[in-house]
Amino acid sequence: MKKAILSGNEAIARGFLEAGGKLAAAYPGTPSTEVLETLSRVEGIHAEWSVNEKVALEVAIGGSLSGVRSLACMKHVGVNVAADPLMTAAYTGVNAGLVLMAADDPGLFSSQNEQDTRHYARLGKVPCIEPSDSAEALQFVKAAFEMSETFDTPVILRTTTRISHCKSVVETGPAEAPSGRGLAKDFAKYVMLPNNAKKRHAFVEDRLLRLKEWAETSALNQIIDGDRETGFITSGISFQYVREAFPKAAVLKLGTTFPLPEKLIRTFAATVKRLAVVEELDPFLEEQIKAMGVTVHLGKNVLPLCGEFSQRLVREKIAGSALPLKEPIAGLIMRPPTFCPGCSHRGLYTVLAKLKLYVSGDIGCYTLGALPPFSALHTCICMGASISAAHGVAKGLALQGTRQKPVAVIGDSTFLHSGITGLINMVYNGGDAVVIIMNNDTTGMTGGQEHAGTGRSAKGAEAPRLDIAKLCQAIGAKRVREIDAYKIKDLEKIMKEELAEKGPSVLISNQPCVLRYRVSKKALVVERETCKGCKLCLKAGCIALSYTPEGKTGYVEIDPLLCNGCGVCDQLCTTGCMKTT
Amino acid sequence: MNVYNILISGVGGQGVLLTSKVIAEAALLQGLDVKQSEVHGMAQRGGSVLSQVRFGDKVFSPIVTEGEADMLIGFEPLETARYLHFLKDDCVVIYNTRPIGTIGVSIAAEKYPEGINDAIKARVKTVMPFDGTQLAVTAGDKRTLNLVLLGAALKFLPLKESFILDAIKNTVPKKVLEINQKAFAAGRAQGNK
Numbered sequence A: 001m002k003k004a005i006l007s008g009n010e011a012i013a014r015g016f017l018e019a020g021g022k023l024a025a026a027y028p029g030t031p032s033t034e035v036l037e038t039l040s041r042v043e044g045i046h047a048e049w050s051v052n053e054k055v056a057l058e059v060a061i062g063g064s065l066s067g068v069r070s071l072a073c074m075k076h077v078g079v080n081v082a083a084d085p086l087m088t089a090a091y092t093g094v095n096a097g098l099v100l101m102a103a104d105d106p107g108l109f110s111s112q113n114e115q116d117t118r119h120y121a122r123l124g125k126v127p128c129i130e131p132s133d134s135a136e137a138l139q140f141v142k143a144a145f146e147m148s149e150t151f152d153t154p155v156i157l158r159t160t161t162r163i164s165h166c167k168s169v170v171e172t173g174p175a176e177a178p179s180g181r182g183l184a185k186d187f188a189k190y191v192m193l194p195n196n197a198k199k200r201h202a203f204v205e206d207r208l209l210r211l212k213e214w215a216e217t218s219a220l221n222q223i224i225d226g227d228r229e230t231g232f233i234t235s236g237i238s239f240q241y242v243r244e245a246f247p248k249a250a251v252l253k254l255g256t257t258f259p260l261p262e263k264l265i266r267t268f269a270a271t272v273k274r275l276a277v278v279e280e281l282d283p284f285l286e287e288q289i290k291a292m293g294v295t296v297h298l299g300k301n302v303l304p305l306c307g308e309f310s311q312r313l314v315r316e317k318i319a320g321s322a323l324p325l326k327e328p329i330a331g332l333i334m335r336p337p338t339f340c341p342g343c344s345h346r347g348l349y350t351v352l353a354k355l356k357l358y359v360s361g362d363i364g365c366y367t368l369g370a371l372p373p374f375s376a377l378h379t380c381i382c383m384g385a386s387i388s389a390a391h392g393v394a395k396g397l398a399l400q401g402t403r404q405k406p407v408a409v410i411g412d413s414t415f416l417h418s419g420i421t422g423l424i425n426m427v428y429n430g431g432d433a434v435v436i437i438m439n440n441d442t443t444g445m446t447g448g449q450e451h452a453g454t455g456r457s458a459k460g461a462e463a464p465r466l467d468i469a470k471l472c473q474a475i476g477a478k479r480v481r482e483i484d485a486y487k488i489k490d491l492e493k494i495m496k497e498e499l500a501e502k503g504p505s506v507l508i509s510n511q512p513c514v515l516r517y518r519v520s521k522k523a524l525v526v527e528r529e530t531c532k533g534c535k536l537c538l539k540a541g542c543i544a545l546s547y548t549p550e551g552k553t554g555y556v557e558i559d560p561l562l563c564n565g566c567g568v569c570d571q572l573c574t575t576g577c578m579k580t581t
Numbered sequence B: 001m002n003v004y005n006i007l008i009s010g011v012g013g014q015g016v017l018l019t020s021k022v023i024a025e026a027a028l029l030q031g032l033d034v035k036q037s038e039v040h041g042m043a044q045r046g047g048s049v050l051s052q053v054r055f056g057d058k059v060f061s062p063i064v065t066e067g068e069a070d071m072l073i074g075f076e077p078l079e080t081a082r083y084l085h086f087l088k089d090d091c092v093v094i095y096n097t098r099p100i101g102t103i104g105v106s107i108a109a110e111k112y113p114e115g116i117n118d119a120i121k122a123r124v125k126t127v128m129p130f131d132g133t134q135l136a137v138t139a140g141d142k143r144t145l146n147l148v149l150l151g152a153a154l155k156f157l158p159l160k161e162s163f164i165l166d167a168i169k170n171t172v173p174k175k176v177l178e179i180n181q182k183a184f185a186a187g188r189a190q191g192n193k
Helices: A009-016 A032-041 A054-068 A075-080 A083-092 A118-124 A133-151 A196-214 A238-247 A262-270 A284-289 A310-317 A344-356 A365-370 A385-399 A412-430 A468-476 A488-500 A536-540 A568-572 B016-029 B077-083 B114-122 B132-139 B144-154 B161-171 B176-192
Strands: A002-009 A025-026 A047-048 A070-074 A098-104 A154-160 A167-172 A222-224 A225-232 A249-253 A256-258 A274-278 A407-411 A432-440 A479-483 A505-510 A525-526 A545-548 A555-558 A578-580 B004-011 B033-037 B048-055 B069-074 B087-098 B124-129
Touching: A002 A009, A002 A133, A002 A536, A002 B132, A009 A032, A009 A098, A009 A133, A009 A154, A009 B087, A025 A032, A032 A047, A032 A070, A047 A225, A047 A505, A054 A070, A054 A075, A054 A083, A054 A098, A075 A098, A075 B033, A083 A118, A118 A154, A118 A256, A118 A284, A133 A167, A133 A196, A133 B069, A154 A238, A167 B016, A167 B176, A196 A385, A225 A238, A225 A262, A238 A249, A238 A274, A238 A310, A249 A262, A249 A468, A249 A536, A249 B069, A256 A284, A256 A479, A262 A407, A284 B069, A284 B144, A310 B033, A344 A365, A344 A407, A344 A488, A344 A568, A365 B004, A385 A407, A385 A412, A385 A432, A407 A412, A407 A578, A412 A432, A412 A468, A412 B048, A412 B132, A432 A468, A432 A488, A468 A505, A479 A488, A488 A505, A488 A555, A488 B161, A525 A555, A525 B132, A536 A545, B004 B016, B004 B124, B016 B144, B069 B144, B077 B087, B077 B114, B114 B124, B124 B144, B124 B176, B132 B144, B132 B176, B144 B161, B144 B176
Parallel strands: A025 A047, A025 A070, A070 A098, A098 A154, A225 A249, A225 A274, A407 A432, A432 A505, A479 A505, B004 B069, B069 B087, B087 B124
Antiparallel strands: A002 A167, A167 B033, A222 A249, A525 A578, A545 A555, B004 B048, B033 B048
16 A cells, blocks of 8 residues: 555556556546546556547447447536437446546636536446546546446546545555456447347346435445534535535445435435535436425535535535635736737738638637637537537528638547547538637547647657648648648638639648647747837737837837747838848 | 644646645655545636645645645645635745736736735735746746746645655655655755745
């Protein structure tokens, strides 16, 4: 046993190894990314960045069929992409253990929605377990593989941002190396033709009853004895908030949140005067508990459905009285995220904003083009939606008698994830939009992971590099051009040319992510006497720039510690006041 | 030991996470329970970043809420001021006085608020403002600001110096260890002034 401080994600990776896990597949997504990142550094196992979450889960299903314990990791919205294989893997069950790690994001630290993934457990009739710190995360992964093999089911291990990204003390054990089970072949179990699926559906229903019975005595559920005036049923991170806010209260801590241990819940509820159910997001536990006929005194009638909780919030809402709060300092301005100095997205959005185009956006750093000063992105739905939505916009406008060629902006990793299908669809269905693929040679927003277009595997080994331009041509796109997003005058000219052409145009920018690849050119400096204070350069929206009003016009300065020397601001300048150092 | 709560705030990309990592590691070496929280993803793109470390005999929640913080280590004045209402009455604030404009300031849509240093001083009992960026640059790299600030915070931290020094060795990559140790020493000297 060795003590270490691990994040929940690192602990899950460790638990996978201690459970003898051999195959892990994932697509990056905050807050789930570090599980696979950690595993990619381990020898003797297969860890891969799959092209998307559906593929990742299917690879893990294949791993399980082959006889090795397998793990698929993704953020909550990734489960939507992987829902198709999940719903039927629930029927086939497993050969070796199969675990789906899904990380929810209450509070929306880095997501487009706040969905509660636990509903998928109920929809697929597969078990869901929820750890409440890193030490539990490690143990729960091991338990998940045991459950998976004992009950012949995929298991969902659900975390939230505060579980995945908080670090706490973990005791690690040795990695296990059990031999594989060998490939499973079983027509009735693994080939989901209707007649086989009918029988497996009956199995799934029976399995759920057996899981429920098992949960009654599972060590994953615990009762902390205490004051029974108000007793709490809770799970995950909310357990920590409850313990801190009400350290003396009796608590039933649920590790198995689907299916629920009904008898255990009834017995606990009968011994407390008032029952409180504390959970972030949806009343997933509460509604099931109420359906048992158990009275819940305090739940979503006092606790919010939106956002994340804290010990303070739980204390206030359960006690029904506000705690004193110091006033924050007034007049502070916000600090929203922005493009890194030197980022090639800056050049692109400078042009898109100038041309006042309708831009359909996607998931990645380039979503930030929606914020000032660009305000040049008009929709962002989900991974890959930019291209398909732009196609729909063009068609819809045409039906209303307007020909306006919209623009779709998508990154390389997102394009490979699910933008390709949108482009195939657009080309096939006679679309009319400009598709800009900002290829920065990495999965940027999640911290810089490899993908099929980078030429390297998750483990850093050389891998075949997908050629995006050739792929687009193979799809049937006639107009495929390379652009340099840093050269804004050229880009503007190309954009105008492509907007005038009917049909799909694909523009590909191949400029590396400055953060991932540590690209740094010499900082620029403003010659004070030449600067007229016209503020044209500020349209570059770069935090290295600042304007000081002084005299009639004022002047602009460049912070030498922040400037990356990309020169976009210099191209906007009409006085030539920016000099290289 | 009662739970001691530290907030570390700054701008995405300044290296806030390393400071909290070193403190958490030092607390573990001292035999304490410790929890640390951080934010990844979108907030790291130049946005406001907050990391939190809590240590003591037993720690439940990994986050620090309003009115609970014993110490605030600020990497930037505006990001220091933003979290003052999280502090206890008898708290300590150590912060870097070098401002970083927001994107709103850079596009001249907003003004960086004036009088921030005075506002902080007026609200906080023990406050240590200094140009940490300058000390980091002198030590050899602006990115060592995290160790400069940790050095300055040392005399207030209820953790043994030897554990912090070991934690630095365990946490900082070998290639840049020496320059970070230099930055830490510069911060400590500043703190003892």
